[in-house]
Amino acid sequence: MKKPPKIEILRHSLAHILAAAVYEMLPDAKFGIGPAVENGFYYDFDLPRTLIPEDLEILEEKMRKIIKANYKFEKANISVEEALKDFKKAKQPYKIELIKDIKKENPRAKTVTIYRTGKFVDLCSGPHIDSAGEINPKAMKLAKISGAYWKGDEKNKMLQRIYGVAFSNPKELRQYLAMISEAEKRDHRKLGKELDLFCFSDLVGPGLPLFTPKGTIIIDELQKHVESICRSYGFQKVSTPHLAKIDLFEKSGHKQKFGDELFNVESHHKQNYVLKPVQCPHQIQIYASRKRSYRDLPIRYMESNKQYRDEKPGEISGLNRVIAITVEDGHSFCRLGQVKDEMKNMVKIIRDFYKSLGLWGKHWVSLSVRDYSDFSKYIGEKKDWDKCEKMLKEISDEMNLKAIKREGEAALYGPKLDFMFRDTLGKEIQIPTVQLDFATPKRFNLNYINEKGKEENPIMVHRAILGSYERFLAILIEHFAGAFPLWLSPLQIEVIPVSEKYNTYGQKINSLLLASDIRSIIRESSESLGKRIRAAQNQKINYMLIVGEKEQKSRSIAVRDREKGNLGVMKIEKFLEKIKKELKDKK
RNA sequence: GCCGAGAUAGCUCAAUGGUAGAGCAAUACUUUCGUAAAGUAGAGGUUAUGGGUUCGAGUCCCAUUCUCGGCUCCA
Numbered sequence: 001m002k003k004p005p006k007i008e009i010l011r012h013s014l015a016h017i018l019a020a021a022v023y024e025m026l027p028d029a030k031f032g033i034g035p036a037v038e039n040g041f042y043y044d045f046d047l048p049r050t051l052i053p054e055d056l057e058i059l060e061e062k063m064r065k066i067i068k069a070n071y072k073f074e075k076a077n078i079s080v081e082e083a084l085k086d087f088k089k090a091k092q093p094y095k096i097e098l099i100k101d102i103k104k105e106n107p108r109a110k111t112v113t114i115y116r117t118g119k120f121v122d123l124c125s126g127p128h129i130d131s132a133g134e135i136n137p138k139a140m141k142l143a144k145i146s147g148a149y150w151k152g153d154e155k156n157k158m159l160q161r162i163y164g165v166a167f168s169n170p171k172e173l174r175q176y177l178a179m180i181s182e183a184e185k186r187d188h189r190k191l192g193k194e195l196d197l198f199c200f201s202d203l204v205g206p207g208l209p210l211f212t213p214k215g216t217i218i219i220d221e222l223q224k225h226v227e228s229i230c231r232s233y234g235f236q237k238v239s240t241p242h243l244a245k246i247d248l249f250e251k252s253g254h255k256q257k258f259g260d261e262l263f264n265v266e267s268h269h270k271q272n273y274v275l276k277p278v279q280c281p282h283q284i285q286i287y288a289s290r291k292r293s294y295r296d297l298p299i300r301y302m303e304s305n306k307q308y309r310d311e312k313p314g315e316i317s318g319l320n321r322v323i324a325i326t327v328e329d330g331h332s333f334c335r336l337g338q339v340k341d342e343m344k345n346m347v348k349i350i351r352d353f354y355k356s357l358g359l360w361g362k363h364w365v366s367l368s369v370r371d372y373s374d375f376s377k378y379i380g381e382k383k384d385w386d387k388c389e390k391m392l393k394e395i396s397d398e399m400n401l402k403a404i405k406r407e408g409e410a411a412l413y414g415p416k417l418d419f420m421f422r423d424t425l426g427k428e429i430q431i432p433t434v435q436l437d438f439a440t441p442k443r444f445n446l447n448y449i450n451e452k453g454k455e456e457n458p459i460m461v462h463r464a465i466l467g468s469y470e471r472f473l474a475i476l477i478e479h480f481a482g483a484f485p486l487w488l489s490p491l492q493i494e495v496i497p498v499s500e501k502y503n504t505y506g507q508k509i510n511s512l513l514l515a516s517d518i519r520s521i522i523r524e525s526s527e528s529l530g531k532r533i534r535a536a537q538n539q540k541i542n543y544m545l546i547v548g549e550k551e552q553k554s555r556s557i558a559v560r561d562r563e564k565g566n567l568g569v570m571k572i573e574k575f576l577e578k579i580k581k582e583l584k585d586k587k
Numbered sequence: 588g589c590c591g592a593g594a595u596a597g598c599u600c601a602a603u604g605g606u607a608g609a610g611c612a613a614u615a616c617u618u619u620c621g622u623a624a625a626g627u628a629g630a631g632g633u634u635a636u637g638g639g640u641u642c643g644a645g646u647c648c649c650a651u652u653c654u655c656g657g658c659u660c661c662a
Contacts, residue, residue, distance in 0.1 A: 050590085050591075051591085052591095052592095053592085144591095144656065144657075145590090145591070145592095145656090145657085146590070146591070146656060146657030146658070147589065147590025147591060147657065147658055148589095148590080148657070148658045148659090149589075149590090149658055149659065152658075152659070153659080154588075154589070154658075154659045154660090158589055158590050158658075159590085159658095160590075160591085161590090161657075161658080163657085189654095189655095193598080194598085200653085200654090202635075202636095202652065202653055205653090206652095206653065206654085261660095307662095309661085309662085311660080311661080312588050312589095312659080312660070313588070314588065314589075314657095314658085314659085314660095315588090315659080315660060315661070317654095317655090320661095320662090321660095321661070321662085322662095325662065327662070429662090430661090430662075431662080433662085464662075467662050468662050470662090471662060472662095496622090498619080498620065498621055498622095499618095499619040499620050499621095500619060500620095501619070502619095526617090526618075526619075526620090527620095527624090527625080528618090528619095528620060528624080528625050529619095529620055529621060529622065530620085530621090530622070530623060530624065530625090531623080531624050531625080532622095532623095533622050533623055534622095534623035534624055535623085535624090536623090537623055538623080544622080546621070546622065548620090548621060549621095550621085558621075558622080560622060565622075566621095566622055
């Protein structure tokens, strides 16, 4: 077995030390598991009482004592029978379950490994550090208490989990904590409120964001941008209703897949409806609305519209998980011989779009294939799936995407290429995706007439460029820390007259900007200049145009850049030229 | 849905069971200002909602709604 890196051994050993501390504090504790995770470790416990935050301080103190006492990590191999007996005596049902699991997985296993740290004995395959003293107590910290299901299964009992963070030295811990605090400052929920981009209402309901004028500008700009790129690759915009008869999703297979996540809409008439959880079946009906010829293909539809999923309450969070989801979704209906080029084009769209936001290169690609052990989760035929998976692999190789294969991550109808990014906390998020689908067109009997006058099923390629606008906005807010590039900025310019005497001149400048389709306002209030500049800075407005006596006389403006500060006085025409160039250069 | 924490002015937060308060924002007046916070004043509240305990509840108890950290799930 490969030895894990040192830091992981350290973190895992800390989990044992935490468990030993918990054992000291609450001898009746029943122990779950305690692995190393990114940035630290956790341990799950079944405890006689609920932990409170103050317990963390006590436990941390106890852990420091254990480290200081430099307890040895003593390894021993004992027989399975002996282990069962010992853990039964110690009243550790979870450990007994784990031993039985080991036995089930490997019936020939005769022994298990245990580690002793002071009085605490744990079932564990290791490896560990030799003794607790190897840990720098200043490089670790208990972080939080939470609940977690035993073995991660929601049918099981919920245990109490203690998370800790740990690094090899105090400096790294400090850096990590600084990173967390920076991420908190960038939190889209916080900035969304401060910059007045969106809000929620108790009366409207959770997971239903309301976009303010400013937030709506950003979403509109994103939409214009993504659509203009897609149009250049042959996509045509369509628009479909938010609901449909359940029959549509029965046919597509989504009814089964989404189950109770489907919103039912009761009608006073005979027919009841559901809110659409995806866009594809509606768009498919446009394809199906008339006879298609092979000459028409590929046919490419795109749409930015809402879809709805009845998420479990605890899963809704800010803009990251909502129940009214605005997606930018598109499909290409094409022939087998066209699939590869189609998919490559979609990858190019993704590249163009993410490059323009400075996000390209910060990703990795997942070749998401089916779960080979259970085909019942999917629709279609295995031979088509194999064909699809092969094709995706070729595309990855030909475009140098370096896709990493992940089993069980495929869509209902086919494998896909997922582009994975990281948020400010380093958590992985999947945004763009290109999906190959032989199954759906067959289910819907989609066809076209080929050269020989015979009907043939087209192949569908699904693609999402920015996923949901809600989540994408959240990502962008955090990526830019609220300071959007000029083209996305809800407020691009604020005109600030030095005093009220220059309001009229300021208004003239402002009107000029507005006439050039630039998002500008004028702040005429009687507050001090410094205060108005500060307010504009905090609102992350790209440029402040300060006008006073000098500027009025020379028909010019003093330009202040949000980042660079005072750029000096320039003629209005020159400034207009400058920002028009900046807006054009975004792509 | 589950485990836990929480909800006080537009925002950020105070208030041993005993008259709800501050800063910022907003408003009015004064100031007319040159690149990140001028001054003064008044106003702003059914303390999330509904019940209960109590002479008395922001504070204690119960329910509901919503938010946050996790788990599960996921675009």
